Amino acid sequence: MVETATIALPRVRRKHPSADAVALLREYGALIIEDAADACPLQTAIDELSPWFDRAFVGEGPFFGRRTKRFSGVFAKAASTASLAAEPYVLSIVEQALIADDIGEPRCEAIQLNLTQAIGICPGQRAQVLHRDEVMFPFPHDYEVMVNVMWALDRWTEDNGATRIVPRSRDWPRTRLAQAHEICTATAPRGAAIIWLGSIIHGGGENRTESVRHGLAFSYTHGWLGQSERLLLSTPPAVARTLPERVQRLIGYQVHRPNLGWVEERDPIDWLHGRIGDLAAAEDNLTPAQEALVLWRLREEGGEYA
């Protein structure tokens, strides 16, 4: 007998206040937004991704899955997916969850993309090993660093490989394994966004059907962390210039104040748009509080600010 989960994943629609959605995400560690995508941009993204899914390779190792197709660098392959990466309701939930922690302590002033990945779970793929996505960042376990958004590009069912998620597993001892009754299946309509924190146990489901289950994952982190995908390489500048500025910044064309990620000590968005050349006047990339401190020190020390 298959044991079913005794706990359900929270589900909301876009009319739900985003702050309440964030509260659910923090409480359960996962959340499904059932109507996250508008039909038209979703279809355009699916059409652009489709030839890449056809050409994509299945994985080689036991983790990624030998019957699962994956590809990254999705903005260079299907630029219309940028509208999903920056969908305002979803992005506001991601930002609220990352910019401050559960008790409102600031964690970053800007978020960034950690990776982009299209995932096609093919017929016959067994369930992926359950895991946490945050493992590349050796922070204390109560320090949340990542929010992942998976777009369901078709209807996700119990049978076709919908992601398996263990709600409320973020605080578990890292040696504790999930029991069958603790594992939920993220069944979802086409166009849903399934969100989970980096600390949440999850994995791709088994595909017992004859069709591929398609998903598009965007992972987001604090703007001051390293990225899993070298997005500045996988999205060449010529492609990046065609994307909305919000997405350019998410890729990495942004300074995280103070002074992280500049080109010629200037915001790299200025480099992308040709506003600086091979030399530029150094700019103080400070937060307002840091700038005030610098000015105060200069005054105290009798220095000059000109």
Ligand SMILES: O=C(O)CCC(=O)C(=O)O
């Ligand atoms: O495809 C999925 O449903 C989840 C994939 C996943 O968790 C992973 O590859 O890390």
